[in-house]
Amino acid sequence: MNFLEKYKSWLNDPAIDENTKNELKVIKNNEEEIKERFYKELEFGTAGLRGKIGAGTNRMNIYTVSKATQGLAELINSKGENYASRGVVIAFDVRHYSKEFARTAAEVLAGNNIKVYLFEDIRPTPELSFAVRYLKATAGIVITASHNPPEYNGYKVYWEEGSQILDDIATPIQENIKKIKNFGLIKRKNFDEAIKEGLIKIVGKEIDSAYYEKVLNLSLNNDNIDKEIKIVYTPLNGTGNIPVRHILKERGFKNVFVVKEQELPDPDFKTVGYPNPEDIKAFKLSLELAKNVDADIILATDPDCDRLAVMVKHNNEYISLNGNQTGAILINYLLSERKKRGLLSDKSIIIKSIVTGELGKQIAKEFGVETFETLTGFKNICGLENRLEKEGHQFEFGYEESIGFVTGNFVRDKDGVISSMILAEAAAFYKKQGKTLIDVLNDLYEKYGYYLENNFSLIYEGLEGMEKIKNIMKIYRENFPKEISGLKLTKYIDYLTGIIYNANGNEIGKVNQKHIPASNVLRFFLEDGSWYAVRPSGTEPKLKVYIYSFDHSRENSTRKLSEIEKAFKKTIGE
Numbered sequence: 001m002n003f004l005e006k007y008k009s010w011l012n013d014p015a016i017d018e019n020t021k022n023e024l025k026v027i028k029n030n031e032e033e034i035k036e037r038f039y040k041e042l043e044f045g046t047a048g049l050r051g052k053i054g055a056g057t058n059r060m061n062i063y064t065v066s067k068a069t070q071g072l073a074e075l076i077n078s079k080g081e082n083y084a085s086r087g088v089v090i091a092f093d094v095r096h097y098s099k100e101f102a103r104t105a106a107e108v109l110a111g112n113n114i115k116v117y118l119f120e121d122i123r124p125t126p127e128l129s130f131a132v133r134y135l136k137a138t139a140g141i142v143i144t145a146s147h148n149p150p151e152y153n154g155y156k157v158y159w160e161e162g163s164q165i166l167d168d169i170a171t172p173i174q175e176n177i178k179k180i181k182n183f184g185l186i187k188r189k190n191f192d193e194a195i196k197e198g199l200i201k202i203v204g205k206e207i208d209s210a211y212y213e214k215v216l217n218l219s220l221n222n223d224n225i226d227k228e229i230k231i232v233y234t235p236l237n238g239t240g241n242i243p244v245r246h247i248l249k250e251r252g253f254k255n256v257f258v259v260k261e262q263e264l265p266d267p268d269f270k271t272v273g274y275p276n277p278e279d280i281k282a283f284k285l286s287l288e289l290a291k292n293v294d295a296d297i298i299l300a301t302d303p304d305c306d307r308l309a310v311m312v313k314h315n316n317e318y319i320s321l322n323g324n325q326t327g328a329i330l331i332n333y334l335l336s337e338r339k340k341r342g343l344l345s346d347k348s349i350i351i352k353s354i355v356t357g358e359l360g361k362q363i364a365k366e367f368g369v370e371t372f373e374t375l376t377g378f379k380n381i382c383g384l385e386n387r388l389e390k391e392g393h394q395f396e397f398g399y400e401e402s403i404g405f406v407t408g409n410f411v412r413d414k415d416g417v418i419s420s421m422i423l424a425e426a427a428a429f430y431k432k433q434g435k436t437l438i439d440v441l442n443d444l445y446e447k448y449g450y451y452l453e454n455n456f457s458l459i460y461e462g463l464e465g466m467e468k469i470k471n472i473m474k475i476y477r478e479n480f481p482k483e484i485s486g487l488k489l490t491k492y493i494d495y496l497t498g499i500i501y502n503a504n505g506n507e508i509g510k511v512n513q514k515h516i517p518a519s520n521v522l523r524f525f526l527e528d529g530s531w532y533a534v535r536p537s538g539t540e541p542k543l544k545v546y547i548y549s550f551d552h553s554r555e556n557s558t559r560k561l562s563e564i565e566k567a568f569k570k571t572i573g574e
Helices: 005-013 018-025 030-038 062-078 080-084 097-113 125-134 169-178 190-197 203-217 239-248 279-292 322-340 360-365 380-390 417-430 437-448 462-478 554-573
Strands: 049-052 088-093 116-119 139-143 152-159 200-203 232-234 256-259 296-299 306-315 316-320 349-352 370-374 392-400 404-406 452-458 487-494 498-504 507-510 524-525 531-536 541-549
Touching: 005 018, 005 030, 005 417, 018 487, 030 462, 049 062, 049 306, 062 080, 062 097, 062 152, 062 169, 080 296, 080 437, 088 097, 088 125, 097 116, 097 139, 097 152, 116 125, 125 139, 125 152, 125 203, 125 417, 190 200, 190 507, 203 239, 203 279, 203 417, 232 279, 232 417, 239 256, 239 417, 256 279, 279 296, 279 306, 279 316, 279 452, 296 417, 306 322, 306 417, 306 437, 316 322, 316 437, 322 349, 322 360, 322 404, 322 417, 322 437, 349 360, 349 380, 360 370, 370 380, 380 404, 404 417, 404 524, 417 437, 437 452, 452 554, 462 524, 462 531, 462 541, 462 554, 541 554
Parallel strands: 088 116, 088 139, 116 200, 232 256, 232 296, 349 370, 349 392
Antiparallel strands: 049 152, 139 152, 296 306, 306 316, 392 404, 452 541, 487 498, 487 524, 498 507, 524 531, 531 541
């Protein structure tokens, strides 16, 4: 069925409501718009379903949500009665239609005779991961589009370990979804009836308390930290406001200042537009407040509070830390303090993504902690954690360069609540020693070398953009620089084939595909320890580029970054 036929089928489907049909009638003469909405179905990317809100197969709406949920329900029921009775936990964030999509998912699960635990109100994504484990549920769903612009929403599925689904679960769900040829095949039970029958249970406070207790237990220092440290916090109008403030208060931090304009939920993110704390523009209001109150650090969590961005006051200016730098500081603090207390074991590990820098790995090595690598996305990081834990390893920390961090073993996803607490504690610990977090970072560079980074995205919108990204990846596989500014290429890895090649394209090894499954990523290593990688985004119309330089001098390391970027752009330009 082509996109026009799909469009007409929605207009004629009796299961589709009049409002949706009216939205579609408005675009009847706009073939480009019809194509954009119907040329494909939303698919599970690195973070489940994610797309613009609206009518169509390539949009987030109650129909794509109900279809995905029916696919999940059929998988759960195929695994036996025990799976259905253990149930599915559903959480949602502050975005447009999040609550409606959550209720839709609950009604479809109930229609398939599957128990549902639905959070009473907005919650951070990591608390959903915790709840799946805490309630011993079969699965979890969270309705969120994380840090995407306001017109987006999304749908992430978690499995019984509390981590996001991998292909072994995603593929059968997709197959089930494909078999649903019309919306009349979706089973659905009225929400109020399902509550009366006990199929849907509203949850909240009990899970909050259990989660908060576990987070607070991760604390390593109480007496030798400066609790007078001044912290500015912004939840960017998302889900972090209540949990992060609660945890910081319980830890005894007295001077926490919240950005008033960004304190309460706002699905339009009017104060920030693009609510991604990785983007320094998101700090505009928190910087103003920080200067007014003379804050030591600024913490910002994204709308679903799974990621944390940080700015630090140093020599009277505020300096932002990127994900690699924050990760290195957290690893250094956690491992050094855990070592003092005899909490590390010879099986202690950290896990990072293949496009995350090497500084954290060098620090971990110093403490006898092994680093494992996997693909981008916490579904892969925590998926690997699940496997390595069964093999007897002790998980200490997981992170990726895009400001996602987690420690402890009770949440199997990145966690902005945990990260905020540990980061605030680390800042307060070093402040008592007369150091800022920038001092700590500079000490790490002096000790291990200047591991610097320049990560950026090239944006290519729409169908044409997807083709362009495909072509760039294809061309780069065949034409890449073998030398950059006198530095020779020593090897490269094509994660799609799982093969490691030397500079001349001869196979010299294979990737451990149990840890790193096949993925469209290329990574190039230079003789001095610098490297770069390129991959298409799984959730956005972007080509992501990661450049990492290494040198014992900051100046040289900075120069190498710009030379690698120039060489990359020249190659794709040609």
